[in-house]
Amino acid sequence: MNRIYNFSAGPGIQPVAVLEEASQAVLEFQGSGMSILELSHRGKHYDPVHAEAQALVLSSLGLSKDEYTIALLGGGASMQFAMLPMNFIRPGDTADYVDAGEWGAKAIAEAARFGSVHLAGSSKATNYDQLPELAPSGKGRYFHLTTNNTIEGTQVFDLPATDGTPLVADASSDIFGVHRDYSKFDLIYAGAQKNAGPAGVTLVVIRKSFLERAHKDLPPMFSYITQCEKQSLYNTPPVFPIYVLGLTLKWIAAQGGVKRVAVHNQAKAQLIYDALDACPSVFSSCVAVKEHRSWMNITFRLATPELEKHFLAEAKAAGMDGLPGHRNVGGFRASIYNAFPIAGCEALAALIRDFSRRNG
Numbered sequence: 001m002n003r004i005y006n007f008s009a010g011p012g013i014q015p016v017a018v019l020e021e022a023s024q025a026v027l028e029f030q031g032s033g034m035s036i037l038e039l040s041h042r043g044k045h046y047d048p049v050h051a052e053a054q055a056l057v058l059s060s061l062g063l064s065k066d067e068y069t070i071a072l073l074g075g076g077a078s079m080q081f082a083m084l085p086m087n088f089i090r091p092g093d094t095a096d097y098v099d100a101g102e103w104g105a106k107a108i109a110e111a112a113r114f115g116s117v118h119l120a121g122s123s124k125a126t127n128y129d130q131l132p133e134l135a136p137s138g139k140g141r142y143f144h145l146t147t148n149n150t151i152e153g154t155q156v157f158d159l160p161a162t163d164g165t166p167l168v169a170d171a172s173s174d175i176f177g178v179h180r181d182y183s184k185f186d187l188i189y190a191g192a193q194k195n196a197g198p199a200g201v202t203l204v205v206i207r208k209s210f211l212e213r214a215h216k217d218l219p220p221m222f223s224y225i226t227q228c229e230k231q232s233l234y235n236t237p238p239v240f241p242i243y244v245l246g247l248t249l250k251w252i253a254a255q256g257g258v259k260r261v262a263v264h265n266q267a268k269a270q271l272i273y274d275a276l277d278a279c280p281s282v283f284s285s286c287v288a289v290k291e292h293r294s295w296m297n298i299t300f301r302l303a304t305p306e307l308e309k310h311f312l313a314e315a316k317a318a319g320m321d322g323l324p325g326h327r328n329v330g331g332f333r334a335s336i337y338n339a340f341p342i343a344g345c346e347a348l349a350a351l352i353r354d355f356s357r358r359n360g
């Protein structure tokens with residue numbers, strides 16, 4: 001097997017051990033005589049897979065199942081942009097939102113369909129090159145932020161004080177990649193495909209006392225209450241992605257858990273940031289405030305479009321893929337999720353230094 005350094009922002013790189021086990025299960029699942037793709041979602045083979053994935057999500061985040069519940073849904077994080085306000089706000093209600101990147105802006109546009117949005121902070125005027133100062137309204141039904149701005153390369157390390165307003169996060173691109181006090185959140189949602197498995201499953205972790213405030217008169221597929229009560233088995237869940245999510249969380253536990261993985265992630269990111277900072281005549285970080293730089297998605301530019309073209313070609317030749325920045329932003333983005341090996345970060349850092357020496 002010849003694996004390249006896959007810097008793709010999502011779907012992102014997965015642990016090889018997980019891919020190997022999952023590929024076996026596609027052929028035959030644990031002596032069942034069937035593929036994981038052929039198992040009933042209401043059968044004795046799948047039941048423990050489902051229960052274990054749910055339990056592992058909570059334990060990996062350090063949350064207790066007495067206090068939190070979880071839904072494993074289809075539709076991506078983008079569906080949660082709408083499902084969240086649908087469940088918690090109505091015309092006349094306010095929800096606070098932080099506008100710190102393109103994904104957050106999409107969440108805001110959906111919330112505005114259901115109630116009024118208080119912009120608790122925005123860095124749009126500077127093209128989201130940093131995290132904004134925050135000013136909660138004090139009357140929000142919840143306070144929404146994006147923990148890691150995947151496209152722009154900023155990450156929230158200090159959670160805001162919301163003075164009792166329930167804290168809600170889109171953690172799609174750094175869940176299980178950074179250690180936080182997750183009990184500060186009342187609801188966390190994340191598509192799995194960045195740091196937690198394949199595309200197709202989105203996890204929603206909800207504090208039970210917050211769930212009680214959700215609307216009850218919604219179509220069942222869009223109701224957090226129904227989805228949680230039915231253990232995400234109201235309809236056929238995304239069986240295979242949930243299975244791989246569970247494998248991925250077991251892999252994280254085997255690495256020493258989220259805390260250990262996070263230390264490793266910071267060290268990986270530092271290698272690349274140090275190289276960028278050492279080569280200012282050619283390279284620059286897209287993030288204006290060093291403390292806001294993401295450990296997951298490292299965004300940078302080169303001095304000229306010409307140099308960018310050459311750098312991309314050299315990176316490709318050296319076995320690095322997925323480096324071009326988001327199509328709306330340009331430049332480069334190195335996404336180095338949990339499964340991304342440190343050797344790949346060393347290789348990119350070395351190329352940055354060498355390229356700068358030759359072109360600076």
Ligand SMILES: *Cc1c(COP(=O)(O)O)cnc(C)c1O
Binds near residue numbers: 191
């Ligand atoms: C990738 C991403 C999304 C979109 O996820 P989908 O599963 O494609 O809907 C939303 N928010 C953030 C922060 C992301 O990184």
